[in-house]
Every structure is written in C-alpha cells, then in structure tokens.
Amino acid sequence: MSTPHLSSAVMTHPVRLGQAKELAARLRLDHLVVDPDPHGPPSALRTALLAWAAADPEAGHHLVVQDDVDAPAELLEIVARAAARFPDEALVFYTNWHARNGATARLAALAGATWVRAVPDEFTPSLAVCLPTPTAAAFRAFARDSDERHDDELFSVFFRGRGRMSLLAVPNIVEHIGTSSINGHAAQGIRLAVCPTPATDATPLLARGRVLEEPGWIPYMRYGEGYIRLVGQEEGPDGGRGHHRWRQALPATGLTEEAIRAARDTHLPEGVAAEVARTFGRPFAEELWTHCLLLGHQAAHAARRLAGAADDVPTDALDRMRHSAVATAGPAGLPPERRPEAGPDEVRAMTALSWSAIRAGERLRLG
The missing domain is CATH 3.90.550.10 (Spore Coat Polysaccharide Biosynthesis Protein SpsA; Chain A)
Incomplete structure (x- = not known):
C-alpha cells in the first residue's frame, strides 16, 4: 500500500x-x-x-x-x-x-x-x-x-x-x-x-x-439526560434532528423499562452512585448509569457482528482506547455549565459508575 x-x-x-x-x-x-x-x-x-x-x-x-x-x-x-x-x-x-x-x-x-x-x-x-x-x-x-x-x-x-x-x-x-x-x-x-x-x-x-459500518440504535446524552438515536431516524420529517428520550425510544430497541429497572436494582453500585450524586445530583447519576447500561448492551451486539472481521492490532492499545472512550462519557453527559466541576475525583467516580453499567448492559437481555 x-x-x-x-x-x-x-x-x-x-x-x-x-x-x-x-x-x-x-x-x-x-x-x-x-x-x-x-x-x-x-x-x-x-x-x-x-x-x-x-x-x-x-x-x-x-x-x-x-x-x-x-x-x-x-x-x-x-x-x-x-x-x-x-x-x-x-x-x-x-x-x-x-x-x-x-x-x-x-x-x-x-x-x-x-x-x-x-x-x-x-x-x-x-x-x-x-x-x-x-x-x-x-x-x-x-x-x-x-x-x-x-x-x-x-x-x-x-x-x-x-x-x-x-x-x-x-x-x-x-x-x-x-x-x-x-x-x-x-x-x-x-x-x-x-x-x-x-x-x-x-x-x-x-x-x-x-x-x-452500522452500529444500530445509539444511546447518547445531552444536557444531563439520556436519549436514543434510532435506526433510520434521518428519514423523519425533521431530517432526524429531533431528540428521543430513552424511555420514549425504548420500545424500538426490544428492551423494556422493567428490564432496565431490574438491572439497576441488581447492579447499580450504590456507593459510587452516591459519590457522583454528591456533586451532580442523584438524577444525573442514575441517568448516566442507565445511558451506559444501554451503551454496553448495544456495544456487545456490535462486537458480535464484528467478530468475523480480521484485524491485527495490539490488544493493549485497543483496551486503552476503550477506557479512554468510557472516561469521557460522564463529563460529556453533563450540562455545559457543570462540566468545569468535573475534576479528577469526579471523573474517576463517573468512570467507575459508567463501567459498572456497561458490564451490566453486556448481560442485559431483550424483552
């Protein structure tokens, strides 16, 4: 080449x-x-x-x-x-x-x-x-x-x-x-x-x-709240520029609120969530956890689709890339005016909370 x-x-x-x-x-x-x-x-x-x-x-x-x-x-x-x-x-x-x-x-x-x-x-x-x-x-x-x-x-x-x-x-x-x-x-x-x-x-x-090429539906956060971008959303009358809260979009994903609630009750680490909530409030801590639960679930599906594709990359570099991406999930999800409050300790807590949700999401079942 x-x-x-x-x-x-x-x-x-x-x-x-x-x-x-x-x-x-x-x-x-x-x-x-x-x-x-x-x-x-x-x-x-x-x-x-x-x-x-x-x-x-x-x-x-x-x-x-x-x-x-x-x-x-x-x-x-x-x-x-x-x-x-x-x-x-x-x-x-x-x-x-x-x-x-x-x-x-x-x-x-x-x-x-x-x-x-x-x-x-x-x-x-x-x-x-x-x-x-x-x-x-x-x-x-x-x-x-x-x-x-x-x-x-x-x-x-x-x-x-x-x-x-x-x-x-x-x-x-x-x-x-x-x-x-x-x-x-x-x-x-x-x-x-x-x-x-x-x-x-x-x-x-x-x-x-x-x-x-195609990740499927995509969980994202804006201004402290979780949303889902649906497949084919761009075909809507507004060109797809509207935002669907995750609860509204959930039926199109095959997941249910009951499954989300059960996962949260079982896997949400209360100590870490309380640490995030002390600075940014309990609603944000729970919204970040739910967002990352959905993220982990959908990433696991995408990983299975990629399983047959060959690559030759260092696994340690790939792992560091994953950790880098997760470390930005919390700060990026905050409202813009709150992002300056995300110092090293706050980022560490949000990252720990995010990883707990991602791992739970990888095991989340449809229905």
Whole structure:
C-alpha cells in the first residue's frame, strides 16, 4: 500500500493567527489560510472554502485542520496512511465527546472497532478532515453559493447527497483546545475529543483496526439526560434532528423499562452512585448509569457482528482506547455549565459508575 501525496492547510482568523502559525510550523502543514473577511459576519465556511481550494494540484488527498486544535507531530504520517487504506473516503480525525457522532464513536470503541461510519442526521465534526482532492473540489462547488455559515453542517448535507457519510477515526489523535468560538459555539462549553489517544496507540489501530459500518440504535446524552438515536431516524420529517428520550425510544430497541429497572436494582453500585450524586445530583447519576447500561448492551451486539472481521492490532492499545472512550462519557453527559466541576475525583467516580453499567448492559437481555 503506497502512501498518497497529501497536502494540508490550517484555517484561521486573524485573532488566532499566532496560534495558527505555531500549529502549522509544528505539524509541518503546507498552507495557512486566513478568513478573507474577518470583520464580516462569522462564517467558518467562508474560510473553509479557501482552505479546501489550497489543495496542491498533484495531491491525491487534502487535509484541513482548524486553528484551535492540538495534534501529535506524526499527524501527517497517520493521516496519509489512513488515506492510503481508505482512498475514496472522507476521513474525520476528531469527534466531539457530547455529540451523536461522539456517542457513535464511543459505542464503536467498546465494540472493538477503530473506524465507524458517521450518522447522517448530525453535523460532521470538521476540526480535522481529510478528503480525496476530487471530493474536496466537489464540496467547494457544492458549497460555493450556500447561505450556510457552518462548514460542519454543510459537510453532512453534501455527504448525505452522495449517499455515504464520513468515516470517523475512533481513536482521536486531534484534540480541541479552549472554549472560545469564533463561529458561535461557546455556549456548548468545554468540548473535547470523545476518545483521546496517543499517536503510539492510534497508529496501528487506525492502520489495521476494524470498521463498524452500522452500529444500530445509539444511546447518547445531552444536557444531563439520556436519549436514543434510532435506526433510520434521518428519514423523519425533521431530517432526524429531533431528540428521543430513552424511555420514549425504548420500545424500538426490544428492551423494556422493567428490564432496565431490574438491572439497576441488581447492579447499580450504590456507593459510587452516591459519590457522583454528591456533586451532580442523584438524577444525573442514575441517568448516566442507565445511558451506559444501554451503551454496553448495544456495544456487545456490535462486537458480535464484528467478530468475523480480521484485524491485527495490539490488544493493549485497543483496551486503552476503550477506557479512554468510557472516561469521557460522564463529563460529556453533563450540562455545559457543570462540566468545569468535573475534576479528577469526579471523573474517576463517573468512570467507575459508567463501567459498572456497561458490564451490566453486556448481560442485559431483550424483552
């Protein structure tokens, strides 16, 4: 498998120009693209179009990263190898911990997959995306006259129209830094990677790990409450953008509230739950446990579907990836204003609570 010619760019705004220059130099990125209308209405798409146009003519793939990220020195090598493995795919190397796609990646990690297909009813995380250069040109043509200002939203519209969403790298080698947002996302609070993974582990996982194409229904949390994304939800009248509380969606999963209640009564660790509840309240502790119960159940189903797929990855790296994904479940599930309260002790307690639920979920029966 030959390594493709990969060109790259970082997109930025003048207020972050120094940060972007440092990032470009450290990661050896080819181009620095600055917002052409920095005093105009905020628009990530305006700058993104120029960043995608910066693809070198001879390059087979082009990588665009945003200025508010951190990444390892090996980023270009890892991305190039991934592009060689998946030459026709749109590849995403960062996924938000609190989004539906983040929940999809977390489920995939527990199932033992290192790539997962993005859901079609949510934005495409665009902090670090690699496209084949023909796809980049097609996206520019598609987006050129759009009134949309969010490139991540338009990416999803574009990919849906082509019938294939992006592939998400489950081990995230790119991390978001800071909480400010030029494009109006600051209200979302602390936004971090769902599965932060060092390059030493991510390299073999992304090069040889399994791909989860269809995870089925997906449990996720937002603002302290549990939800379920149902299979085919994108076909609804709102394009699937609505949210279904887990109790409302449960009948479509084959599970019952009685089964959930029985599992909680049997397996919920009261001491750990009380520890989480002291800071974040009993309702959140129980909601997090239920969410992870559903997560463990569905991840076990996905793992069985993947069982016949060959891979050749270090089992210790795969295990660390799983633990990384579970460690973000609690903080990501909190309301944005509560996330700063999640210090090391709080994260440890939430992670212990999450694992107890995941293990119980793996044994949860339908009906």
